[in-house]
Amino acid sequence: RKEVEQDPGPFNVPEGATVAFNCTYSNSASQSFFWYRQDCRKEPKLLMSVYSSGNEDGRFTAQLNRASQYISLLIRDSKLSDSATYLCVGPREYGNKLVFGAGTILRVKS
Amino acid sequence: DVKVTQSSRYLVKRTGEKVFLECVQDMDHENMFWYRQDPGLGLRLIYFSYDVKMKEKGDIPEGYSVSREKKERFSLILESASTNQTSMYLCASNTNGGTGNQPQHFGDGTRLSIL
Numbered sequence: 001r002k003e004v005e006q007d008p009g010p011f012n013v014p015e016g017a018t019v020a021f022n023c024t025y026s027n028s029a030s031q032s033f034f035w036y037r038q039d040c041r042k043e044p045k046l047l048m049s050v051y052s053s054g055n056e057d058g059r060f061t062a063q064l065n066r067a068s069q070y071i072s073l074l075i076r077d078s079k080l081s082d083s084a085t086y087l088c089v090g091p092r093e094y095g096n097k098l099v100f101g102a103g104t105i106l107r108v109k110s
Numbered sequence: 111d112v113k114v115t116q117s118s119r120y121l122v123k124r125t126g127e128k129v130f131l132e133c134v135q136d137m138d139h140e141n142m143f144w145y146r147q148d149p150g151l152g153l154r155l156i157y158f159s160y161d162v163k164m165k166e167k168g169d170i171p172e173g174y175s176v177s178r179e180k181k182e183r184f185s186l187i188l189e190s191a192s193t194n195q196t197s198m199y200l201c202a203s204n205t206n207g208g209t210g211n212q213p214q215h216f217g218d219g220t221r222l223s224i225l
Binding site for chain 2: 031032034041042043044045046049087089091097098099100101102103
């Protein structure tokens with residue numbers, strides 16, 4: 001099982017829609033999770049950290065479900081500019097490094 | 111804001127050449143990382159460093175070496191470039207502070223083509 005696993009998509013949604021991505025992880029002791037956004041041919045940029053209590057930033061909400069070992073990202077009122085690849089990041093099974101998921105592609109269409 | 115600067119955005123080299131990719135960060139971060147990113151494979155860790163002159167192999171170190179002589183600079187070296195090393199190379203850094211892992215901050219990336 002991969003340490004961090006995401007549905008590659010693509011998720012094709014209309015403007016204004018609500019869309020959610022999940023990401024499963026294997027290290028049950030994990031504490032640190034992040035969502036990154038990556039635009040085509042650009043570097044990944046930190047979107048938000050994922051806390052045990054959840055985290056909300058405007059239209060974006062990140063949740064952690066320890067019992068089922070997944071994190072989620074919810075985007076409300078999707079904009080065309082939200083089109084990107086979203087990378088889930090969590091700790092490695094062993095050691096103190098981070099591992100990146102392969103990414104979920106989101107396409108928001110007018 | 112954290113600034114991670116990679117020396118080149120685009121680079122074209124020939125097979126067999128020794129290639130140097132440079133990365134500098136300005137936030138006094140202890141840890142620095144080199145990844146390569148290929149379509150369908152995501153980010154793969156090549157090497158990382160948690161202190162000056164310290165380095166550890168990542169998932170795909172073969173054909174690469176690194177150097178960290180100063181805290182702010184982490185260099186990736188392709189000893190003898192091959193065509194299968196054509197890729198996007200990303201440098202990142204983070205700090206040890208706080209609880210658990212801290213997020214990594216990336217440079218703009220270097221698109222390296224080996225002909």
